Amino acid sequence: MDSRFVRLAERDRATVEVRIDGAPVQALAGDTLLVALLTCGRRVRDSEFGDGPRAGFCLMGACQDCWVWTERGERLRACSTPVLMGMSVLTQPPESQWPETPDLRMLRAAEQTE
Amino acid sequence: MSLAPRMVVVGAGPAGVRAAQALVEAGVRPVLVDEGQRDGGQIYRRQPEGFTRSYARLYGSEADKAARLHRDFDALRGRIDYRGNTLAWNITSNELHVVHGQHTATVPFDAIVICAGAVDRLLPVPGWQRAGCYSLGAAQIALKAQACAIGARTVFLGSGPLLYLAAKQYVEAGAGVVAVLDTAPSARSWAAISGLLARPRLALRGLAMLRTLRRAGVPLLTGVHPLAIDGDSEEGVSAVRVRDARGIEHRFDADAVAIGWHLRAETQLADLARCEFVFEPQSRQWLPRIDADGRSSVKGVYLAGDGARILGADGAEAAGRLAALAALADLGHSTGAALYEKAAAESRRTLQRMDRFRSGVISAFPWPHEHAAALPDDTVVCRCETITAGELRRSVGELGSREVNRAKAFSRVGMGRCQGRFCGHAGAEIVAAAAGVPIESVGRLRSQAPVKPLVMNAREVQA
Numbered sequence: 374m375d376s377r378f379v380r381l382a383e384r385d386r387a388t389v390e391v392r393i394d395g396a397p398v399q400a401l402a403g404d405t406l407l408v409a410l411l412t413c414g415r416r417v418r419d420s421e422f423g424d425g426p427r428a429g430f431c432l433m434g435a436c437q438d439c440w441v442w443t444e445r446g447e448r449l450r451a452c453s454t455p456v457l458m459g460m461s462v463l464t465q466p467p468e469s470q471w472p473e474t475p476d477l478r479m480l481r482a483a484e485q486t487e
Numbered sequence: 488m489s490l491a492p493r494m495v496v497v498g499a500g501p502a503g504v505r506a507a508q509a510l511v512e513a514g515v516r517p518v519l520v521d522e523g524q525r526d527g528g529q530i531y532r533r534q535p536e537g538f539t540r541s542y543a544r545l546y547g548s549e550a551d552k553a554a555r556l557h558r559d560f561d562a563l564r565g566r567i568d569y570r571g572n573t574l575a576w577n578i579t580s581n582e583l584h585v586v587h588g589q590h591t592a593t594v595p596f597d598a599i600v601i602c603a604g605a606v607d608r609l610l611p612v613p614g615w616q617r618a619g620c621y622s623l624g625a626a627q628i629a630l631k632a633q634a635c636a637i638g639a640r641t642v643f644l645g646s647g648p649l650l651y652l653a654a655k656q657y658v659e660a661g662a663g664v665v666a667v668l669d670t671a672p673s674a675r676s677w678a679a680i681s682g683l684l685a686r687p688r689l690a691l692r693g694l695a696m697l698r699t700l701r702r703a704g705v706p707l708l709t710g711v712h713p714l715a716i717d718g719d720s721e722e723g724v725s726a727v728r729v730r731d732a733r734g735i736e737h738r739f740d741a742d743a744v745a746i747g748w749h750l751r752a753e754t755q756l757a758d759l760a761r762c763e764f765v766f767e768p769q770s771r772q773w774l775p776r777i778d779a780d781g782r783s784s785v786k787g788v789y790l791a792g793d794g795a796r797i798l799g800a801d802g803a804e805a806a807g808r809l810a811a812l813a814a815l816a817d818l819g820h821s822t823g824a825a826l827y828e829k830a831a832a833e834s835r836r837t838l839q840r841m842d843r844f845r846s847g848v849i850s851a852f853p854w855p856h857e858h859a860a861a862l863p864d865d866t867v868v869c870r871c872e873t874i875t876a877g878e879l880r881r882s883v884g885e886l887g888s889r890e891v892n893r894a895k896a897f898s899r900v901g902m903g904r905c906q907g908r909f910c911g912h913a914g915a916e917i918v919a920a921a922a923g924v925p926i927e928s929v930g931r932l933r934s935q936a937p938v939k940p941l942v943m944n945a946r947e948v949q950a
Contacts, residue, residue, distance in 0.1 A: 377618070378637060380635055381634055381635060383534075383633075405633060417618075425719075425723070437904035438871070
């Protein structure tokens with residue numbers, strides 16, 4: 374089977390298209406990102422410690438085992454982030470893992486003016 | 488006093504909403520900080536806008552209470568400074584530090600009522616790191632807040648009222664329930680347990696849950712010893728194996744498993760506020776010391792709801808109101824003091840009755856600490872960083888840890904991004920057993936700010 378979660382009710386909601394790792398996916402308005410991921414697939418992310426895929430655990434924002442990333446590198450907690458039309462998320466951290474912090478941005482700007 | 492007291496409430500579950508309501512009744516406008524997108528907390532979590540299931544369907548026998556709490560919160564909205572989607576990440580002397588998205592703020596207070604709630608209390612089971620293994624609370628949230636089951640064929644494993652409640656809700660919602668596996672030693676009927684008689688209606692509800700599950704043909708096993716959550720690294724969970732009370736092994740094919748052993752209080756803010764903790768031998772955990780009305784050992788800091796004592800939603804409503812009124816009375820607020828005088832005696836009686844029930848539940852569905860102590864060395868204890876029981880035991884055996892913070896420094900169990908929420912209690916049992924010392928002597932994991940990970944750029948930078 375290609376999805377992990379099973380929808381049991383509330384199916385009559387507007388669809389919301391989001392992109393997961395570049396591929397378009399139909400979610401429903403009011404879904405969390407985690408539900409969008411697990412009704413079209415079986416994993417949310419991969420463990421950084423080599424023990425395979427993870428699919429969330431607590432669903433209440435406590436375990437931090439459902440992190441995904443925006444294309445700009447911002448981290449989102451999938452269980453507590455509602456889907457929005459046009460959202461695009463990556464289930465692997467983007468190449469440059471660290472988002473640019475305001476002080477880093479200032480440092481870079483200062484380097485360029487030198 | 489001449490100026491209106493600055494009152495802050497953390498959490499918009501049953502305790503927090505009743506605390507805020509009591510403050511408004513006394514003529515005070517509190518700040519209410521809550522991490523959720525909507526009020527209700529976990530137990531009365533509100534489904535997203537646009538969902539149409541009825542209260543009866545969502546909350547069953549508790550529908551009226553849920554509706555009342557939501558209605559009362561809606562009526563409070565204009566009379567409180569409600570900050571949803573906001574994490575209280577630290578507390579310093581008379582200041583609460585919060586973050587909303589990338590915006591941080593400091594909220595000063597004269598008194599704070601912390602109603603931080605609870606999360607599932609977890610015992611590692613070999614294989615619990617696999618995709619498809621969730622906490623019992625997670626299984627319930629998937630259903631309540633998102634109308635989803637966590638899998639097509641779900642096993643429920645653990646102990647406590649939530650084990651049966653979540654399984655029953657799955658059956659009623661049309662989800663596939665493979666089995667309910669309880670580690671509690673015998674099928675003593677709920678009503679027969681003396682403490683449970685303190686709340687006969689709840690005990691009867693427990694029996695009704697069992698009937699629903701039996702009628703649906705769901706196998707119910709008690710006294711089980713969890714052996715493994717089987718599966719492979721690509722597909723995740725494929726089966727759950729347990730040994731029953733007679734020593735016979737059972738294997739249940741499943742694509743999902745929900746596990747949990749009651750609840751664990753979220754005590755991080757109380758800890759950061761330097762509240763004193765006491766060891767509670769019956770449930771083998773450390774809890775902040777509070778008096779009958781919710782006063783902590785720190786002036787101006789009050790604790791209520793499951794974040795202080797696991798009394799459930801009814802107890803949380805009573806405790807939230809009482810703690811808020813006690814706070815006002817202690818500040819010399821005359822209207823608050825009058826309301827406190829009027830309400831205190833009855834609220835305390837209610838809470839005492841709930842506490843007898845709590846004690847009955849703990850003895851009926853005990854925390855199986857001996858299973859934690861006996862976990863095989865290769866079992867993952869820390870899901871965050873995939874650290875095994877063997878590695879934790881090495882920090883005791885080879886490196887001489889006799890205390891959990893020391894063991895954490897050596898093994899990193901408790902240092903991952905859940906900050907010990909899901910490994911802490913079992914980790915302490917493993918350390919105590921390996922060191923051959925009583926559980927209370929290994930201490931408790933110290934809380935660290937921020938209480939949950941923050942994004943790096945969530946701070947103010949002066950240009």
